[in-house]
Structures are given as structure tokens and as C-alpha cells.
Amino acid sequence: MISRRLFLGATASLPLAAQGGGSKMRVVIAGGHPGDPEYGCGGTAARLADLGHEVTLLYLNRGQKSCPAQPDDPGATTRTAEAEKACGILKARAVFAGQCDGHAIVDNAHYDDFARLIEQLAPDILFTQWPVDHHRDHRAVFNLSYDAWNRSQRRFALFLYEVSDGEDTFLFAPDRFVDITGVDERKRAACYAHASQTPDRYYALQTEVARFRGLQCYAKLAEAFVEHPGGPKVLLP
Template sequence: MKNLTRREMLATATATAIALGAPQAEAQSNQPKLKIVVCGGHPGDPEYGCGGTVARLTSLGHEVVLLYLNNGGWPPTSPTERIAEAKKACEILKARPLYADQENGHAIVDNAHYESYAKLLNAEKPDLVFTQWPIDNHRDHRALTMLTYDAWKNSNQSFALYYYEVSNGEDTLQFSPTHYIDITDQEAMKRAACYAHASQTPDRYYKLQDDVAAFRGIEGGYKRAEAFILQLRSPNDPLRLLMRP
């Protein structure tokens, strides 16, 4: 009998749990532990867009890395201050920060940066990757998504790829979700992680993102939810195990 890879085990466990109608808690506890990378244009983007989902995943024992395209430094706020804020946010979410070392507001998408970004991302050997939706008013967000998509495509679509939204209407546009994740119980932890970015006027931006979470909650049947889009031709759909059976 052939030895299954972790991704094959994940696909089998997911399909079996869904097909047999296994209880959600049992399905989650029995699945293999995953390596997840959440990609964001700046420190704060992953926390605002899917901090609740990250909190759920780490609480289940999965390993999560927040990969920031740049360190977020922008005068008068120094890179050192932004990195310290991101470190605090990651500690709250029980995630690990990682940086692609581009410059805030000056994202570059070319062959050299495709290659360096893919090397950084693939070195993590992710089972599941979240990235920002490509139709977005911020240039850094669009650049991040192109880099992430290219890394996924050239890895032979080796990991499940999902898109998330931030500040819908101000940044993200034309977002039609395929998945809704209940973050009602994780809202306080998400709020704390977002407020860790104290230099980024969280009173304004958290309210905007929480309005999105409340609206997605209405759509998905929860008090608060985060929404995602699964990239076609992803090898599996592990996020389904966090959804209502």
C-alpha cells in the first residue's frame, strides 16, 4: 500500500468527513494538522481580513504564518514601530510573522520578485494559503496577489488558495464569497490583534472591517463571519471543515 502524503491525507479526511456527515468538532479534531500562510500587503491586512479565522485555526493546533509583503513603515511611522506592532498582533493570534522585504507603497512585480517571493512562500511548505483579492484599490494589495498567484501556479497548484477581503468598498471591490467562517467567538481576539497596530488608527479601520464581518455574518447565518473565495483548481478545500455542516 502506498504511503500517503500529508496533502493526500488531508484531501481524504476532508472528503470523508463531508461525505459521511461527521460532526464538525470530530472532523476538525481528526484531520491532519496544517501549515497555513496568510499573505498581506502590509502588517494589519491579514489581521483585519481574516484574524478571526486565524484564531480558530491556531486554537485547533494548526501552524499559521502571517507573510507581509513589506514592513509597513511610512513616515512618520518607522519600520521598527510597525514590526513591533505586527509581532504583538501575531502573539495574540498565536501566529508567526514573516516579511518579503518590499517597500510600503512601492511594490514591484517582475521576474526577480516573482522568483524571490515564490522561494519564500514555498519554503514554508504550506497546505493552505490566504491572499488578498486582486480587485483592490491599493496597489500593494494587487501586487501581493499577483505574486502569490504566480507562486501557486508554478508550484503545480500544490496548496489550497483562498482570497480574503479588507475594508470592503474602500480597498476590496467586487467580492462574491464562496465560504463563510463563523468568527463570533473569536471577535475579541481579532479586535485585540487589530488594535495591536496602534499607529494605524484602529478606531476607524476596525469599525469598517467589523461592519463587513457583521454583514457577512448575516449572509452566512452567524453573528460575525469572515468570507473567502476558493481559487478554482485548488487541490482540496480544507476550509470546509470550519464551515457549518
């Protein structure tokens, strides 16, 4: 659906907010665990949702400890509820890909399953985690996302995000920035919705990153991304 996309050639000087009617986009933000999309992209998610775009947070697992995942796993029930609450704050919806925390599987069957899920969600933009990351589930969600993007013939834009730099993400060199100063309170609330995950510690770290990214783009606080050049060009807010 070319009409729903923003191509740089036509709109290079226009911010995303300037697009006219009929150009609402579907945005999918994939993460290894409940909380990853919120910490890495929560401000950008809020800004996109406020512009009327349909934002989905796609979690590789529910944070459960049992594997195969048991629906009554207390980790799963608690963290699913936290994810739903975070998505409500960001005006997004939650989708779960059905894998297990700490046991992500990347094989042909799971590539196929994830690609089918992405096809159903039909994003115009897919955000996923940067691949040089300490957590294997983060690396897994990158691999699954990248494979789905390639199999789609690169029909949608692909952006990579960072989380907990120095602990998880390494070697991240972004080329796209989104000012999140005006939505930081909502991002904070969405991150703190994950109350079981020591938000005081992780939010403080992510705020250091947001301040540094802000210095790089004349903002107080920013989120930063690497855009793959192979997809259709879109402008972030």
C-alpha cells in the same frame, strides 16, 4: 503530503476541527501590509491556530516609508513590533517578504523570490488578498501569491480575502464563510495591536463587513472568502 490535507471527497461532512491526529496543517496568510491579514482573516487565523494548525502571517513589507527599506526606519520598527504583537495574540508567527510600503515590485525577480519563500513555508492553505483592490500593494501580493501557487502546481488550497470594502476591496463575491463570533475579541485585539494605523476607523468598517458576512451564513460575525477551485479542497472551521 497528501496525508496532511483534507479532501472534500473523503470528509465532506466533517468540519476541520474533526480531523484526526497527523493532519495538522500549515496555513499562510499573505497581506500587503502589517494589519491586512489581521483585518481580513484574524478570526479565521485564531480559529485555525486554536485547532493546532501552524499559522504564519506573511507581510509583503514592514510598513516602512524608506525604499530601499532601512532597518532603522521608524515606520518599520514600530509596525514590525505591532505585527509581532498581533501575531502573538493570534498564536501565529510573523514573516516579512522584504518589500517596501507603497512601492511593491512585481517583476520576474520578485516573482521568483516570493515563490521561493512560499516553497520554504510549504503551506497547505494560502490566503491572499482579493486582486480588485484600491491599494497597489494589495494587488501586488495577490499577483505574487497567485504566481507562486501556479508554480507549485497548485499543490495547496488558495483562498482570497477582503479588507476595508468600499475603500480597498471591490467586487468581492465570497463563497466560503467562517463564523468568528467566538474569537472576535482576539481579532479586535490583533487589529488594535496596529495602534499606529487608526484602528478605531478601520476596525469599525471591518466590523460592518463581518456583520454582513454573518447575515449570509447564520452567524453574528463572519469572515468570507473566495476559494480558487483549482487547489486541493479543504474545509475551513
